[in-house]
Amino acid sequence: MAKNETVRLPQETRQADEEAFLALKAIAGYSPANQTYSLATVTARYDAMRAAEEVELRAQNALDAARDAAIAAQWEYHNLILGVKDQVIAQFGADSNEVASLGLKKKSERKAPARSGKAGK
Template sequence: MAQNEKVPVKSEQLEEDTDAYDNLLLVKGYSPRLEEFSIEMVTALKDKLDLAERNLNQTEKRVKEERQNLIAAQWAFHNSILGCKGQVISQFGVDSNEIQSLGLKKKSDYRPRKRKVKTDKKTA
């Protein structure tokens, strides 16, 4: 029986099991002593496996779609905030307390550039 039922079965093993199941359906006169290994029980488990795989695939597809919706909503919100910051700058100016409250620096908070002193390097 199974060694560790907490980890998924490898895909190669599942392929082998599916092939064995298909071949088991072709065996004439198969009648196990234990009912849990009957064709009906094994078929029910195979159907349960197929349904679980289908549900997982559909759920993964929905998760991808919702992730894309989330990303689109994030960018729409981000672009809206950038637009609001631009509107606050145009309405109140680049040196206002209002733009500072939005996380931007006032123009007067930046250090002024230092002028470069030109030196004459003419030699005769």
């Protein structure tokens, strides 16, 4: 299988790696020929990975909070504009140019409802 190191590892792989690390810590006398794979190096990389995941989690929480704040601000503004439209209608009337300037239809521009004939005639 091709390695794509730009995508997140599957949960099963991460869990297996963690279990292997815990097992490695329990091996007495582990002394690899290549010091790149020493327990100290693996422990340092594990700690760095956990720190990076913690930073990611904090950033995700900050993003979620910022998104919630932006959504709340949008709704507050939208509801305020709806109130403004109601106030303009109340102050200037439903058929005024001021109502039209807000993007609403004047009362006189609305199509009158058409009567529908009875089906049997």
